[in-house]
Amino acid sequence: MSGIILEVKNLKKYFPVLKGLVFxxxxxxxxxxxxISFTINRGETFGLVGESGCGKTTTAKLIxxxxxxxxxxxxxxxxxxxxxxxxxxxxYKNSVKAVFQDPYSSLSPRMRVGGIIAEPMVVSKTFSHKxxxxxxSTLLDLVxxxxxxxxxxxxxxxxxxxxxxxxxRALALNPKLIILDEPVSALDISIxxxxxxxxxxxxNKLGVTYLLIAHDLAVVKHMSKKIGVMYLGKLVEVAESxxxxxxxxxxxxxxxxxxxxxxxxxxxxxxxxxxxxxxSPLNPPLGCRFHxxxxxxxxxxxxxxxxxxxxxxxxxxxxxxxxx
Amino acid sequence: xxxxxxxxxxxxxxxxxxxxxxxxxxGIFGSSLAPLDPTDGDLSRSLIPPFQxxxxxxxxxxxGRDILSRIICGARISMxxxxxxxxFAGSIGTVLALLSGYIGGKVDIIIMRIxxxxxxxxxxxxxxxxxxILRPSLFNIIILLSILGWTGYARVIRGEVLRIKDSDFVKxxxxxxxxxxxxxxxxxFPNIVNTLVILxxxxxxxxxxxxxxxxFLGLGVPPPAPSWGGMLADSRSYIxxxxxxxFPGLTIMATVLSxxxxxxxxxxxxxxxxxxx
Numbered sequence: 138m139s140g141i142i143l144e145v146k147n148l149k150k151y152f153p154v155l156k157g158l159v160f161x162x163x164x165x166x167x168x169x170x171x172x173i174s175f176t177i178n179r180g181e182t183f184g185l186v187g188e189s190g191c192g193k194t195t196t197a198k199l200i201x202x203x204x205x206x207x208x209x210x211x212x213x214x215x216x217x218x219x220x221x222x223x224x225x226x227x228x229y230k231n232s233v234k235a236v237f238q239d240p241y242s243s244l245s246p247r248m249r250v251g252g253i254i255a256e257p258m259v260v261s262k263t264f265s266h267k268x269x270x271x272x273x274s275t276l277l278d279l280v281x282x283x284x285x286x287x288x289x290x291x292x293x294x295x296x297x298x299x300x301x302x303x304x305x306r307a308l309a310l311n312p313k314l315i316i317l318d319e320p321v322s323a324l325d326i327s328i329x330x331x332x333x334x335x336x337x338x339x340x341n342k343l344g345v346t347y348l349l350i351a352h353d354l355a356v357v358k359h360m361s362k363k364i365g366v367m368y369l370g371k372l373v374e375v376a377e378s379x380x381x382x383x384x385x386x387x388x389x390x391x392x393x394x395x396x397x398x399x400x401x402x403x404x405x406x407x408x409x410x411x412x413x414x415x416x417s418p419l420n421p422p423l424g425c426r427f428h429x430x431x432x433x434x435x436x437x438x439x440x441x442x443x444x445x446x447x448x449x450x451x452x453x454x455x456x457x458x459x460x461x
Numbered sequence: 462x463x464x465x466x467x468x469x470x471x472x473x474x475x476x477x478x479x480x481x482x483x484x485x486x487x488g489i490f491g492s493s494l495a496p497l498d499p500t501d502g503d504l505s506r507s508l509i510p511p512f513q514x515x516x517x518x519x520x521x522x523x524x525g526r527d528i529l530s531r532i533i534c535g536a537r538i539s540m541x542x543x544x545x546x547x548x549f550a551g552s553i554g555t556v557l558a559l560l561s562g563y564i565g566g567k568v569d570i571i572i573m574r575i576x577x578x579x580x581x582x583x584x585x586x587x588x589x590x591x592x593x594i595l596r597p598s599l600f601n602i603i604i605l606l607s608i609l610g611w612t613g614y615a616r617v618i619r620g621e622v623l624r625i626k627d628s629d630f631v632k633x634x635x636x637x638x639x640x641x642x643x644x645x646x647x648x649x650f651p652n653i654v655n656t657l658v659i660l661x662x663x664x665x666x667x668x669x670x671x672x673x674x675x676x677f678l679g680l681g682v683p684p685p686a687p688s689w690g691g692m693l694a695d696s697r698s699y700i701x702x703x704x705x706x707x708f709p710g711l712t713i714m715a716t717v718l719s720x721x722x723x724x725x726x727x728x729x730x731x732x733x734x735x736x737x738x
Contacts, residue, residue, distance in 0.1 A: 234636065237633065243629035245652070253630075256639070257638075260638050
């Protein structure tokens, strides 16, 4: 159970900004995701963190093929994903599933739970009615819900239970990769731990791979093997989870981690306060995108764009000031 | 609809249902239920006030026809017009709204501009013009009201479709590879049924009133066939004989009100979130 399951190469997503009522003129590009590359190993969790608007969710949408890719490629399980070829696409769509943030809008209020969970199987047309019914009760059991729940409507469940239903649906076709887009952000703290542990148990049991997108650093730390830090559409640092928390190298990562609450109230840590606002992705700064707010920026930072390079084993940073 | 418990039954608007059942029975069996022939006039017994003659409990009109019998038989026209118009206008409006909202782009623009155009022409004017061209008849009234009525559905339901289209469960359905047809039928349509029911029940009222207005203007179902609007129209020169206009008027009011109340109850019943409360 090792090897790379998903490889993202130079992925870009630019949204055109149009102006004008009748003759739409393109006046600029929002570089939501700008040239990012990373790999996810089979059976592991890759965490993607960053502040809002940095392109985490757009990355997820690109991998889920919900948005057209401007440039770059996605290699899944050794196969390059081509948005044109139908046969491969169906297989890809069956092996990549998603769980979204809001468990209230991600379940159709007019469908029974059984129907919601069964839908991917019904659509794939490879299961008989009997198989679907059995699989639904297995899945309900797997996520810790009573098998009789399949006849109920989503509104009869709490937020945490709804998220369990969403997870069960995502698991229906035995996917290889599940994209978790802020899976616990909408839940109460007490429920979060349950869902996170459920996701971890499922990973251990089924060997499924996760791409976890979150802004709660504690959650990411707890779940992920590897973490990627994004800033303004760029990956600034990719490292193994433990290494990143012990030794963050990029100034942005340092600032981000210092802003996280410590696990004990008595622990006092120095907080790095960044000045200024996030620059507009419509007109990102030249050179390193972080240099306008960086506390140890030098002349080179505003001139040359740093590339992501390996500074130690399993630790890549995009910063001019880190010398190998 | 299956009633699971007595509590659900209890909140049913009994008077509305009762009235509408009577309305439907009158609509279907009207001519055999009516105590007297609604078209049989006799000038010697014209304008008998209500509650005076045992044979004519609601009085007679200027031609000596029994008002009660005319109201009972008039239900048929209102019923047929309502059911047909709601069916046609509702279907056209819903299908176009689903296409317009879900496909978007040029389809949306074209459909919505048609709706805008239809809505910008005064309703009554179009009705009068068309009724004049088409000649008054039951069939033409149904066509006319359907053509005029679908725009309301299209407008409102399109908005709903746009809202639902962007919700996460539709996105997840797309990720799972559901076809457009499947998303429309299984995900979007069930979530607009509520709105559709409300619009349909509100339209019952509108259709009865417009049909009555057309008959009032002499553009509705041609006399001597009894219709509620036609009865109101006839009564306009006999305003001092109050019963001529009051009874058909009250019947129209009660029917419209019953439909609206029943619609409200149905809407709650069909929403799984309210059903169990």
